[in-house]
Amino acid sequence: MTTTAPDPTTNATPAPSGRSGRHWITDWRPEDAEFWENGGRRVARRNLVWSIFAEHLGFSVWLIWSVSSAFLVAQGFAFDAQQLFLLVALPNLVGSLLRLPYTFAVPRFGGRNWTMVSAALLLVPTLLFAHVVQQPGTPYWVFCVIAATAGFGGGNFASSMANINFFYPAAQKGAALGLNAAGGNLGVSLVQLLLPVVVGGAGIFGLVRARESGIDLQYAAYAYAALAVVAVVAAALRMDNLSSAVSSPREQLRVVRNRQTWVMSLLYVGTFGSFIGYSAAMPLLIKINFWVPDPAPLGTGVFFAYYAFLGAGVGSLTRPLGGWLADRFGGARVTLAAFGGMVVFTLLVLWTLTRLTPNPSADPAVALDNRSWFPWFLAFFLCVFASSGIGNGSTYKMIPAIFRTEAERATTPHTEERAAAVHEATRQSSAAIGIIGAVGAIGGFLIPLAFAAPWVEDPLAATRGAFVVFTCFYLVCAAVTYAVYLRRSSAATSLASAGI
Structure with a gap:
């Protein structure tokens, strides 16, 4: 798979200067059925596997503050709820800003090469995290800066x-991208499940016991730093660059002039923005409303470390299901159904919150009273996660x-013009993904900022108000999905009739 002869009818392109060698594939034609079956599928699957590993690690580091922030007070750091919510929000802000340059890096440096670089960058937030959590006198602003570096994982x-978008044929992109994203998303769930065990903060439902020597948050950071080194080595040995995946930032940024880019951005705020925002905030939501630290070590009410990972886990596992359903029934129909589910279940979460008693003073009696509503809160919240994942x-x-x-x-079938246009569409869709x-x-x-709501004195009132706003936003997203991609009389009739 290193020949360079171009075939415009099957999307092969000659290798640009400097884009050849052992780890550069210069002839890649996933839409050619014979090419795909005779080795293409195997190469794509190998790259997908190690892409999932690296992305999984990135998500874990990105969300390491989501659950560790809940243990900071026990470590001797005097941070209030609003400060903790800001710590879990900052990595998400930086991660979102880095996604655009990270997308440009794939055609610029190659998917394999950039995977190595991006995995190595994870050593920055992990090693800084390990240092700062051992220094109780560290000021809050330093924590904010270090939390922001965790955004490297979000990029x-x-x-x-x-990268994976270039490897797969159009008919299999939904499933491949769904698996790639789900593997990454599971990093959120696993870091929330395993971090309390690794640092000695909690066991796992009695099956694994917490370490009796106390909480040491730095152990989790050291573990992920070691995994980052593994990801660098694995990418170097097992992944490939595609010479056909080439484009300049100026060419890629042309997608900002396409209305569909911004419509899909809005919808993705509703789906992925909800998934990552709720995942980051869930440990603190449980801690603030259903748990108090007395008596030690597990306190009174619902211990947040036992349940914090479930939301991200459900959302991650349902993401490939959403891709599979979209391949079968059309992405717009499935997306509309997903937003419908998010509206219904968010309203039910809001209903459970109306039954709770505010717990600003961390009263054990209040925590016990609220605990009776926790199963309903958790069940409905997990349904929100499932809908967002789909x-x-x-x-x-x-x-x-x-x-x-x-x-x-815009082109005629079975022509060089069509082949070139489809190949360009793949490059443009990769840029749009970024x-x-x-x-x-x-x-x-x-989302975490809305829960913090410094302008609202009562944290529970802030949480209720946030869910009201989220419900209204999901209704808007559902209406946009229907109007743009499903309503046959709309201006986007051509897209609707194509079964997008």
Whole structure:
């Protein structure tokens, strides 16, 4: 698979200067069935596996503050709820801003090469984290700066998705991108499940006992720093660069002039922004409303460390389901159904919150009273996560399908013009993935801030108000999905009739 002869009817392109060698594939034709079956599928699957590993690690580092922040007070840091919510929000802001340059890095440096660099960058937030949590006198602003560096892990998602988008044929992009994203998203759930055990803060439902020597948050950081080194080595040995995945930032930024980029960005704020924002905030939401620290070590009420990982886990596992459903029934239909589920279940979460008693003084009696409503809160919240996961998978199926459909409608079948247009559509959809992912991830910053709401004195009132706003936003997203991609009389009839 290193020949350079171009074949315009199957999307092969000659290798540009300097883009050849052992780890550069210069002839890649995933839409050619014979090429795909005779080795292409195997190469794509190998790259997908190690892309998932690297992205999984990136998500874990990105969300390491989501659960560790809940243990900072026990470590001797006097931070209030608003400060803790800001710590879990900052990595999401930086991660969203980095997604655009990370997307540009794939065609500039190669998918394999950039995976190595991006994995190595994870040593910065992990080693800084390990140092600062052992210094109780560290000022809050230093914590904010170090938390922001965890955004390096958030940028990994965009480059990983853009890279895998080049490897797979259009008919299999939904499932491949769904698996890639789900593997990364599971990093959120696993860091929330395993970090309390690794640092000695909690066991796992009695099956694993917490370490009796106390909490040592730095152990988690050392573990992920070691895994970052593994990811660098694995990418170097097992991944490939595609010479056909080439574009300049100026060419890639042309997608900002396409209305569909911004429509899909809005929808992705609703799906992925909700997933990452709720994942970051869930440990603190449980801690503030359902638990108090007395009596030690497990306190009274619902111990947040036992349940914090469930939301991200459910959202991650349902993401490939969303991609599969989108491949079968159309991305827009599945996305509309996902937003419908998010509206219904967010309203039910809000209903459970109306039954709770505010717990500003961390009263054990209040925690016990609120605990009776926790099963309802958790069940409905997990349904919100499941809906957001399905929506994540279906929206990512829609992105390449939209650009490919527009290219096909503008060209004649079985011509060199069509082949070139489809190849350009793949490059444009990869660029759009970066922009849409960057905009969508901003939701992960806004959601924890909405829960913090420094202008609202009562944390429970702030949480209720936030869920009201979120419900209204999901209704807007559902209406936009229907109007743009499903309503046959709309201006986007061509996209609707194509089954996007």
